[in-house]
Amino acid sequence: MQATSRRNSELRLLFMALIVGTGALALVAVARDFESLGLAAPLIGAVAVCYIGATIFLRKVARLADPLILPLAAILNVMGLAAVYRLDPDQYGPTQVIWTGVGIACFVVVLIVVRDYTLLSRFKYILGFVGVGLLMIPATPLGTEINGAQLWIKVGAFSFQPGEIAKLCLVIFLAAYLAERKELLAIASSRLAGFHVPDLKHFGPLLVMWGISLAVMFYEKDLGSSLLFFSIFLVMLYIATARLVYVAFGLLLFFAGAFVGYTVFSHVRVRVITWLDVFDPRYIQDEGYQLAQSLFALATGGLFGTGLGQGRPDIIPAAETDFIFSVLGEELGLMGTAAILICFMLLVARGLRIAMNARTDFGQLLAAGLTAIFGIQAIIILAGVTRLLPLTGITLPFMSYGGSSLLSNFILIALLVRISHQTSETPAPAETAEILIGGRG
């Protein structure tokens, strides 16, 4: 009964998301000409069918899962799709539709394969090594440098960004490792230079894993991912141990690292300089060009935007990946960007709700970690394109063009859906009644 009503509200919400999203897609097509609408129609239909198929499928394999996750992902994804299609209806648009289909397929496959998420903790070391391995591939001769960062591997005609999948592996590893040893890590049993510090034996594997990932990404000049991995490590350590001193120590490390990066690497310096002086005539046509164009797009959008297909966001270099948000900012205005922010916040809120309700430590850490990495990634790039923080290139989850990013985010929500379903399946212990009231609304 409860399961049916959840899936029914999911279906209703999904319909709303699809009406808005596919409507946007249709509008950007019409903005070109009526002929384009004919070409876009099958794509729009395919996306709708995939999503509706996914919710029907959830009735079979995860009927008790949170009903908001899929519709929120859908609205973000389809709005992103509209923006990508608007920029390039001939190549990127259709490709992104295919990747959306593949992503939803992965979502389904993960839900079929991972019937019990707790089993994932068994593979924590394998996943940890796979994650670090994936991160390292682009640094090997297999890797290809695109836009100054060595993040891609090329297999035949298509390039893939292994870092996107690596981040899932590393979050699973961290969740499993921390769930197992959180008490040990929280207790400071040794002394080092007058401070109580936990036993290095327990910290070792964590630090090694973390150090390697940061080193690799620094080598690959991927500042955005470095920042993301650094933060997720701290966040998960904090959730597991409740010790703010680790966070403080981590932040100290971060600032030290940032300072070293600033002095040693010219590309880090350029990012900071252009952030501070984006409109300086010395940089505006070169280093600061991209960020300046993003701000022009957002500023041109104003409150209501120019209307879909009516602006000129195509001027922004790499508009379809890192700057997809600015594209929508120009054409939908603050109304549109605020709506997108709300969707991200709701998805983060639902993810953390799933984490708080999860029955196992591993489940709590995994859901919180996945949600946090999703939220932090969004914040890093949103703060970058709006000039709140220095720009570090990274994709905007569900919205940016790119197969790897879409796949990893669909897998991410598949895991959240699985955890929330399993939580609802297991009867809640009596003492957590308070959470039950809050969580099942």
Added chain:
Amino acid sequence: MQPQIRRVGIGLVVAFLAVFLQLNYVQILAAERIADNNANVRSLLQEYAIKRGDIITVDGEPVAVSEPTTGRLKYRRTYPGGELYGHITGFYSILYGTSRIEASYDDQLLGESGVITMQDVQDRFLGSGLKGDDVRLTVHSQLQEVAREALGSDRGAVVALDPKTGDVRAMWSNPSYDPTPLASHDGDVAREYRKSLDPNSIDSPLVGRATSRSYPPGSTFKIVTASAALESGKYDPQSTFPDPQALDLPLTDDTLTNFSNTACTGTDEIDLFTAVTVSCDTTFAILGLDIPEEVQAAAEGYGFNAPIPFDVSTEASQVPPVPDDEEPLRAFAGIGQGNVAATPLQMALVAAGVANGGEVPRPRLVKEVISPSGEIVDSFPPETIGSPLSSANASALTDMMVSAVADPSGTGGAAQIPGVAVAGKTGTAQTVEGTNPHTWFICFAPADDPQLAVAVIVENGGTFGSEATGGAVAAPIAKAVLDADRAIQGW
């Protein structure tokens, strides 16, 4: 672990809110300032997607047109007339903005004049691209060409206008420039060409001498002084003046001599009529000393001391008040020297004011604005910008100017046209010591029913050098323009 997760949640929400606040700043609070940056090419792309209207001459010759390109900017501006219309159309340049008609009729040329026709509605609905309105000039292509040929390689300017309507029928300044390279979408082409024009020099071809450069008007200014004399009521054409060889100037030991260093007539007296005919300096110097305020008032009536209201920007001509302790300058002002400076356009308006019975017409470069569907959406009725003299006095002054051309003793004989009474006045203006004088001629014809008023200046006497006079150098040029207009219009 719930408390920690909740705190992480709060942290993420705070971060999203910070992004939201920043968006408010970028998209609302600072939006205008940010979007206004020159590096934001949006408005440029939008503007260049419009088929900017043509600028055509009154006889339909296109002088500024928009041609489709295959680049990111959809249309490119070209100027089929080359340098012939440079100072009229101005340019439409990405790097240097707009000038002249391209600037003053920008809205109309872009189709943003606020007049929405059915065609506009149709274009918008069918998305067939926006078109701007065409601007039709008052300039006649043949007369413009004649003005260029008549002036030849000499530096200077020719302005010819209809004294009744103010329609400018030719306006040529030499040197000129070709606006096409400035309108190039290739920044290097525009930059190189502009550099070759020596843009910071006052002698740059970019300066339209006809409207934007003032010169001492010399004896052509005597028409203004004579107007003041007649209007003052103290003098009429028969009023007599002493005719000394040299006029003693007040406050100094200096004297003012006539151009020929002799008295103007064989007698001791000269009347005003003859003084205009033979261009007698001492007479007008006396008037300058006698009625300085009236001279200034008459000059202002003709348009001096303020930019002339025109379709393109103009430099103001000057007749500054002379303080008592510099009284000799009043004598020089009377003969168009000293502190007096005038643009060729201003001197054409002096001729036109006399021709038009004392009413100075507002000069016009634009006849009408035409929508893409061919409707006239704007046209400009004649206006008057000043009335320096009565029609009776204008008629008297006309007679004197006719005499200056027709009488054997007159200075403007070179402008005579058989069968047509030409009214004119020569000017040979001293400039800096050691340089040759500027030669002027202002005129209109026919005297009894004026069709065209002309002002010509040849800087530093052109090829005549130190021997140059307005009668010898400038008058034949004005005559050529009068002849051509007569042939075109059939008067």
